[in-house]
Amino acid sequence: MGTMVISGTVVLVVLGFGNHTWWLVAVAVLFLYMQYGRSGRVGRGASTSSPGGSGGGASGMTPGSYRAYRDRRDKQARWERRYRREHPMEARRQARERKS
Known part of the structure; x- marks a missing residue:
């Protein structure tokens, strides 16, 4: 996956010499890959220790x-x-609405 993103970014950069919008697309692709694509989870603050x-x-x-x-x-x-x-009255009302 990383190889495809890097090669796609290179292609976008090369296309960007004619139209600078492609450079912005290349930056957006790299940003999205760094945020969401590397490990499949959102954000960077995730712990690397094992769950147990x-x-x-x-x-x-x-x-x-x-x-x-x-x-x-x-x-x-x-x-x-x-x-x-x-809130016993609200809880009863919600239970009645769920049954209907």
Whole structure:
């Protein structure tokens, strides 16, 4: 994949000598590849440690790990239970609307 992006960028740069818009397209292609294409995940702040490795806490987890998913799911469940507890009438109304 990287070879195709580099060769495509070179072609766009060569075309850019006649029309400078192609240079902007080449820069955009490189930017998108650097942001999204190298490892298949968004952003650069992802941890490189293994999901089961040492280094407890949320900082040691990769964004796609099952543990991170479980933590997000459990946190969402806690918020939903809290909402139902603090707003019983709204929770009942929402449950009725879901059944309809």
